[in-house]
Amino acid sequence: MDWMNQTDDRILELLDESGLDLSPSVIAHNLDYSRSWISRRIDKLEDSGLVEADGTYYHISEKGRDYLAGDLTAEEI
Template identity: 35%
Template sequence: MAPVDYEIMLFFDEHAIQVSPRVLAANIDYDRQYVSKRCRVLSEADLLESVQTGLYQLTDTGHDYLEGELDVRELEDDED
């Protein structure tokens, strides 16, 4: 997990909307390309989901992680 990952997921948790990485980056003050890359990584980990081309939202797994009900190491173990 990169430091920005928590900020990305927290944004989606606080704003139940679907947004593009560009809009997200403008709201959390990070580079658009970096946020786009991290959204893809979070999507691959099932923490975000791509609901339309270029739009993301937080998954139930992402909510569980933010609520402390899921350890990120559990996700890493699933990838093996």
């Protein structure tokens, strides 16, 4: 999928490895990106179903875990 980039993979990996609900600010801090960049990327990930929101916090979805595990390709998203 041409809209996905390295930041998206790093966001998904952080959410998966932490097992936590994280805000865009916390994600940005841990990945050393700006909060605005993370917010734009996480909106796209949410629209595609790879992450889910709980208020202002985000966690990886089952679809996101499937993508990381290689059970779902970017083209299938």
